[in-house]
Amino acid sequence: MGTVLVVFHSQGGNTKAAAEAVAQGARDVAGTEVVLKEGLAATTEDLLSCGALAVGTPDYFSYMAGGLKDFFDRTFYPTQGSITDKPCGIFVTHGGGGKALESVQSICGSFKFKIVGEPVLVKGAPDDEAKERLAGLGRSLAEAAS
Numbered sequence: 001m002g003t004v005l006v007v008f009h010s011q012g013g014n015t016k017a018a019a020e021a022v023a024q025g026a027r028d029v030a031g032t033e034v035v036l037k038e039g040l041a042a043t044t045e046d047l048l049s050c051g052a053l054a055v056g057t058p059d060y061f062s063y064m065a066g067g068l069k070d071f072f073d074r075t076f077y078p079t080q081g082s083i084t085d086k087p088c089g090i091f092v093t094h095g096g097g098g099k100a101l102e103s104v105q106s107i108c109g110s111f112k113f114k115i116v117g118e119p120v121l122v123k124g125a126p127d128d129e130a131k132e133r134l135a136g137l138g139r140s141l142a143e144a145a146s
């Protein structure tokens with residue numbers, strides 16, 4: 001059985017809805033456990049113990065939100081050497097830009113995560129089509145985690 005960690009930040013609810021769609025997609029793969037956490041609450045142990053993770057953020061000022069950055073900042077040194085090639089998916093909600101994706105990709109490169117699938121970009125709140133793309137990412141991560 002694999003565990004998928006979904007870490008996100010959301011002030012207005014759009015990215016939370018996106019995170020829930022990723023989590024639902026992962027749960028649809030039998031035997032998958034999902035841990036869904038805000039970036040400020042997610043721990044080093046969550047990162048060490050998951051089989052795969054998804055990281056999600058709104059685009060705030062063309063950068064990732066502070067809540068997700070806090071997760072990366074706290075967990076970087078304690079996990080180095082332990083999580084190389086851990087499968088990771090990325091999702092970003094935005095208001096028409098989406099440049100924050102680059103900041104997430106850069107940090108995922110520093111962690112040496114193995115990126116799974118294409119990053120999912122969503123403008124505003126996820127509609128049914130976006131939720132299906134997000135769920136697809138969750139399913140891919142669940143398969144990579146098992």
Ligand SMILES: Cc1cc2nc3c(=O)[nH]c(=O)nc-3n(C[C@H](O)[C@H](O)[C@H](O)COP(=O)(O)O)c2cc1C
Nearest residue numbers: 010011012013014015058059061062094095096097
């Ligand atoms: C402080 C702030 C800064 C933002 N800056 C950008 C931006 O630079 N580019 C963009 O496309 N959207 C920007 N937005 C829009 C948000 O990325 C978008 O509404 C997002 O879906 C919000 O996610 P949330 O509801 O999870 O907080 C900004 C929103 C806020 C509140």
